[in-house]
Every structure is written in C-alpha cells, then in structure tokens.
Amino acid sequence: MPSTLLQTLKAADEARTAVGHFNVSDSVVLQAVASAARESGLPVIVGLSEGERNFFGTHEAAAMVNAIRDSHGQAIFLNADHTHSVESAIAAVKAGFNSVVFDRSALPFEENIRETRNAVQTLKSLNPAVIVEGEIGDIGTGSQIHEKAPDRLVLTTPEEARQFVQETGVDVLSPAVGNMHGMLKSMLQGTTQKRLNVARITEIKAAAGIYMTLHGGSGTNDDDLREAIRSGITVVHVNTEIRVAWKRALQDAFAKDDAEVVPYKLLAEPFRAVQDVVRRRLQLFNSAAVRAHST
Numbered sequence: 001m002p003s004t005l006l007q008t009l010k011a012a013d014e015a016r017t018a019v020g021h022f023n024v025s026d027s028v029v030l031q032a033v034a035s036a037a038r039e040s041g042l043p044v045i046v047g048l049s050e051g052e053r054n055f056f057g058t059h060e061a062a063a064m065v066n067a068i069r070d071s072h073g074q075a076i077f078l079n080a081d082h083t084h085s086v087e088s089a090i091a092a093v094k095a096g097f098n099s100v101v102f103d104r105s106a107l108p109f110e111e112n113i114r115e116t117r118n119a120v121q122t123l124k125s126l127n128p129a130v131i132v133e134g135e136i137g138d139i140g141t142g143s144q145i146h147e148k149a150p151d152r153l154v155l156t157t158p159e160e161a162r163q164f165v166q167e168t169g170v171d172v173l174s175p176a177v178g179n180m181h182g183m184l185k186s187m188l189q190g191t192t193q194k195r196l197n198v199a200r201i202t203e204i205k206a207a208a209g210i211y212m213t214l215h216g217g218s219g220t221n222d223d224d225l226r227e228a229i230r231s232g233i234t235v236v237h238v239n240t241e242i243r244v245a246w247k248r249a250l251q252d253a254f255a256k257d258d259a260e261v262v263p264y265k266l267l268a269e270p271f272r273a274v275q276d277v278v279r280r281r282l283q284l285f286n287s288a289a290v291r292a293h294s295t
C-alpha cells in the first residue's frame with residue numbers, strides 16, 4: 001500500500017480511481033471514517049476546514065489521525081481543507097497535516113495566483129513533502145443545505161488551469177466543473193442531482209496535467225462521478241452527505257429511547273450512518289477503473 005499522500009495520489013491517478021476525502025468535526029465521525037476505510041482496505045483523506053479545526057483542535061486532530069495510523073497501519077491522511085490565510089495553513093503544516101487546500105479563489109485571478117504561489121513556497125519550506133492544492137473558479141460556499149442553486153457558477157477554462165498550475169507550483173488543482181458545495185433541498189428529497197461537465201474535466205486534465213480534486217461531491221449523479229474520475233479527477237470531497245446522515249441518525253437515536261443518556265450508545269447510530277456513507281462512496285470512487293475496462 002502506498003505510504004505517502006503523494007504516492008497515493010499517483011497510484012489513484014494511474015489506476016483512474018479517486019481517493020475519498022471526508023470532512024470531520026469531531027472524534028466520532030473521524031473514527032467512523034477511518035474504520036469504514038479500513039474495512040474497505042482503501043486509503044482515505046480526512047479533512048477539516050478552518051471552522052472544523054477550530055472546533056476539533058488542529059493538534060488534537062493530527063494526534064488522533066497519527067494514533068489511528070499507528071494502531072492500525074492504515075493509509076489515512078490529514079488535510080487542512082479550505083484554508084484562507086497563510087497563518088492558518090502554517091499552523092496546520094506545523095501540526096503535521098499532510099496537505100493544505102489553500103483557497104483564495106474569491107480573489108481576482110492574478111491575485112489568487114500571487115498569494116497561492118507565496119503559500120506554496122512558504123509551506124514547502126516548512127515541510128517539502130506537504131501537498132498544496134490551489135482553487136480557481138466559483139463553486140459556492142458552505143457544506144450545508146441550500147434553498148436554491150447559486151445564480152451563476154462559471155466553469156474553469158483549460159487555459160486558466162494551465163496558467164494557474166504553471167505559475168503557482170501547486171501539486172493539486174481544484175477546478176469548477178459543474179460541482180458546488182453543499183446540497184439543495186431538492187437533492188435531499190432525491191428529485192435533483194448535481195451534474196458534472198466531464199468534457200471540461202478532460203480538457204483541463206490535458207491542459208494542466210495535474211492531480212485534481214472535485215469539491216462538493218455530495219448529491220452528485222453516480223455516473224457523472226465515475227466519468228469524472230475516469231477523466232482525471234484524483235480526489236473527491238464529501239461533506240454534506242455525512243452531515244445529513246449524522247444528523248438523521250442522531251435524531252433517530254434520541255427519538256428511539258427518551259430515557260437513554262449513555263453517549264456511546266446514542267452515538268453508535270450516527271457512527272454507523274457515517275460508516276455507511278463512507279463505504280458506499282469509497283466503493284464508487286474505486287469502481288471507475290473497473291467500469292472503464294468493461295465498456
């Protein structure tokens with residue numbers, strides 16, 4: 001099994017599979033993600049945004065992931081998701097995070113390039129092995145339930161992807177290819193799904209020649225996900241689906257027995273619900289290559 005995150009990305013890229021990235025806010029969800037990946041025999045990336053790190057603790061999350069890696073010998077990696085400042089990125093790298101999503105995509109393109117290039121240099125000087133991901137384009141904010149879709153999400157062009165990668169030196173690129181953060185109410189009801197522009201993914205991959213992350217994987221059409229992975233997506237982020245499963249299971253656990261107060265009994269339900277989501281998603285992310293041979 002590949003031992004570093006870079007080797008893991010390389011192996012996934014060559015096999016045309018994707019590494020699952022799941023966000024966690026606490027130790028219960030972290031353990032659920034880790035155990036589902038372990039049972040599946042697959043590598044996994046655990047992500048914490050700045051908000052999630054503030055709640056969990058940057059050092060605490062790193063210590064726990066290290067403990068899981070040591071106890072079980074599994075390939076589990078830690079990502080500082082959507083980091084908006086160099087200071088916060090430095091804190092994560094110093095704590096031992098394997099990668100940083102440096103997100104200045106809200107800035108004009110040239111400023112984003114300048115700040116991301118600076119961040120790559122600063123973070124690699126602290127740890128040359130750290131993987132830095134850069135973000136271009138608008139995919140909306142917030143892994144939560146949105147009333148309606150954002151007005152206009154502009155797709156990344158192959159030309160700007162190539163320029164961004166060349167000028168910043170990032171290891172991984174996050175493009176806007178029809179994906180968006182969070183889920184719509186209609187997606188929870190199962191009446192709509194996110195659709196991806198797979199042709200654009202292929203073009204960007206050819207132009208930028210780099211590992212690519214798909215953010216906002218929750219609620220995406222399964223066939224689109226398989227095609228996207230086959231076309232060059234290396235990592236897929238899933239957050240909202242986990243949050244929804246976690247909340248529903250917790251509500252069920254509370255409703256089932258009003259007298260129950262034992263946390264590990266109540267929390268066993270969301271633990272299992274999160275495991276289920278992770279298991280199903282990992283299976284899908286690793287089925288793309290198989291499907292590619294059979295079609």
Ligand SMILES: [Zn+2]
Pocket residue numbers: 082181215216237
């Ligand atoms: Zn994201």
